[in-house]
Amino acid sequence: VSSVLTASGEHLLADFYGIAAAPLKDAAFLERLLREAAQQAGATVLSSHFHIFGEEEGVTGVVLLSESHISIHTWPETGFAALDVFMCGSALPERALQHAARVLKPARQKVTHAERGARSKR
Amino acid sequence: VSSVLTASGEHLLADFYGIAAAPLKDAAFLERLLREAAQQAGATVLSSHFHIFGEEEGVTGVVLLSESHISIHTWPETGFAALDVFMCGSALPERALQHAARVLKPARQKVTHAERGARSKR
Numbered sequence: 001v002s003s004v005l006t007a008s009g010e011h012l013l014a015d016f017y018g019i020a021a022a023p024l025k026d027a028a029f030l031e032r033l034l035r036e037a038a039q040q041a042g043a044t045v046l047s048s049h050f051h052i053f054g055e056e057e058g059v060t061g062v063v064l065l066s067e068s069h070i071s072i073h074t075w076p077e078t079g080f081a082a083l084d085v086f087m088c089g090s091a092l093p094e095r096a097l098q099h100a101a102r103v104l105k106p107a108r109q110k111v112t113h114a115e116r117g118a119r120s121k122r
Numbered sequence: 123v124s125s126v127l128t129a130s131g132e133h134l135l136a137d138f139y140g141i142a143a144a145p146l147k148d149a150a151f152l153e154r155l156l157r158e159a160a161q162q163a164g165a166t167v168l169s170s171h172f173h174i175f176g177e178e179e180g181v182t183g184v185v186l187l188s189e190s191h192i193s194i195h196t197w198p199e200t201g202f203a204a205l206d207v208f209m210c211g212s213a214l215p216e217r218a219l220q221h222a223a224r225v226l227k228p229a230r231q232k233v234t235h236a237e238r239g240a241r242s243k244r
Contacts, residue, residue: 009195009204013133015239046173051186062184062191064173068204069182073131073190075239082131082208082238088195114234116204117137117197 009068009088009116012097016081018107024076027052027059033103034063034070037096043067043087067091081106086116131190131210131238134219138203140229146198149174149181155225156185156192159218165189165209189213203228208238 023029027050038045043065050061058074068086075081083100085093101109145151149172160167165187172183180196190208197203205222207215223231 011135011204013236013238017239046182047171049169049171049184049186051168053188060168060186060190062171062186062193064171064182064184066175068195069184069193071184071191071193071208073208073210080239082133082190084206084208086193086195086204086206112236114135114236116135117139117202 008118009086010093011068011084011086011114011116012093013112013114014083014085014097014100015110016083016101016104016106017079017109019079019081019104021076021079023104024058024074024079024081025056027061030059030061030072030074031063033100034061034072037085037099038063038065038070040099041085041087041091041093041096043091043096065091070096079107088116130240131208132215133206133208133236133238134215135234135236136205136207136219136222137232138205138223138226138228139201139231141201141203141226143198143201145226146180146196146201146203147178149183152181152183152194152196153185155222156183156194159207159221160185160187160192162221163207163209163213163215163218165213165218187213192218201229210238
């Protein structure tokens with residue numbers, strides 16, 4: 001039995017609280033923000049896909065990356081956003097998260113780090 | 123200071139090891155699987171987006187849901203897949219994960235549960 005590196009992925013789950021409602025309703029703004037965040041991390045954007053639930057409602061969106069993905073789901077009515085930054089390889093997911101926090105200015109954030117697929121026995 | 127429910131999301135991060143290479147290269151198969159998984163969970167599919175890196179390489183894909191998303195990133199060369207099931211509301215993300223595991227038959231899996239945005243002080 002040997003241990004092999006199957007993939008080396010870092011996944012940051014960020015819960016952002018206390019954001020102004022306006023940016024959380026603006027799909028075009030959020031799409032631009034997540035693409036910029038990917039760039040800041042040194043990741044390569046493949047495509048991005050955003051959905052608006054209604055004029056005064058939240059947004060759901062994803063940026064697919066060569067290195068995995070960034071996703072966001074927003075609730076403008078409570079000022080909440082759930083942001084995920086999942087990157088494999090040499091990209092720096094923390095930089096993407098820092099960029100998003102700098103722009104969205106959450107009053108409070110809770111970030112969970114998860115290592116994905118670090119090692120496998122076989 | 124009162125505590126309010128800002129969103130009620132359950133996020134399952136599943137690392138699947140020891141999967142056969144063939145399904146992990148098959149974007150159409152994986153897209154169908156993740157859409158079925160969403161259905162099994164009682165979630166509503168908005169759209170799905172899959173990317174193939176090359177004929178013998180991995181797949182990156184996402185299904186956007188009214189309830190958030192399901193994503194997958196695969197490494198056929200090591201039999202590894204990173205699956206995320208993030209659902210808000212009354213959908214049952216465990217059922218989506220069970221369906222994916224039943225079909226992909228990983229030799230080993232590691233699942234991390236994360237509560238997203240459960241409560242906020244304000």
